[in-house]
Structure formats: C-alpha cells, structure tokens
Amino acid sequence: MTEVYDLLTTGPQTQVDVSRLNFGERQELCRISVTRTSDVTNIGESGDFSTIYYLDGDERLAAAVFVDENRNS
Structure with a gap:
C-alpha cells in the first residue's frame, strides 16, 4: 500500500495526489467534487468547493x- 492510501484509511482527505496511488487503490477512491457557477439567475461569485477524497x-x-470544509464558501 502507498502512503497516500494509508492516509485515506484514516478518513476522508482534501489534499490527495491521485497519481501516487497504484491502480488497485485508485479503483477504491471516490470523491465529492462540486463546481459552483454564476449566471443570470445566480447571485454571487463562481468558484470551486474543496474536493473531498475518500475510500x-x-x-x-x-x-x-x-x-465542514465548505461551510463558508
């Protein structure tokens, strides 16, 4: 197992270098990734929320x- 995978076994993480995971570990990796956009109907800035990586x-x-990570975004 890689160090990155070992870190993910302790819980979800925000900073993960996916390229450091081996193929089998990548198959277990999931992520929550949301991009906010702004258009005529939306008020406020566009931008990204923090991506969460987890097993x-x-x-x-x-x-x-x-x-918790994106409460104030």
Whole structure:
C-alpha cells in the first residue's frame, strides 16, 4: 500500500495526489467534487468547493467533511 492510501484509511482527505496511488487503490477512491457557477439567475461569485477524497464505504463521513470544509464558501 502507498502512503497516500494509508492516509485515506484514516478518513476522508482534501489534499490527495491521485497519481501516487497504484491502480488497485485508485479503483477504491471516490470523491465529492462540486463546481459552483454564476449566471443570470445566480447571485454571487463562481468558484470551486474543496474536493473531498475518500475510500469506498466512507460516504457519510466524506459528506460531513465536505460540509465542514465548505461551510463558508
């Protein structure tokens, strides 16, 4: 196992270099990635929320981390 994978086993992460995972580990990797856009109907700036990387099965914890990381975005 790679160091990046070992880090993901401790819980969802915001900074993951996917290229450092081996092929088998990448198959288990999931992410929450949302891009906000602004148009005529939306007020405010466009931009990205923090992406959350997690292993399959950690969906609930990843969702909680996503909310905490992006609460003020």
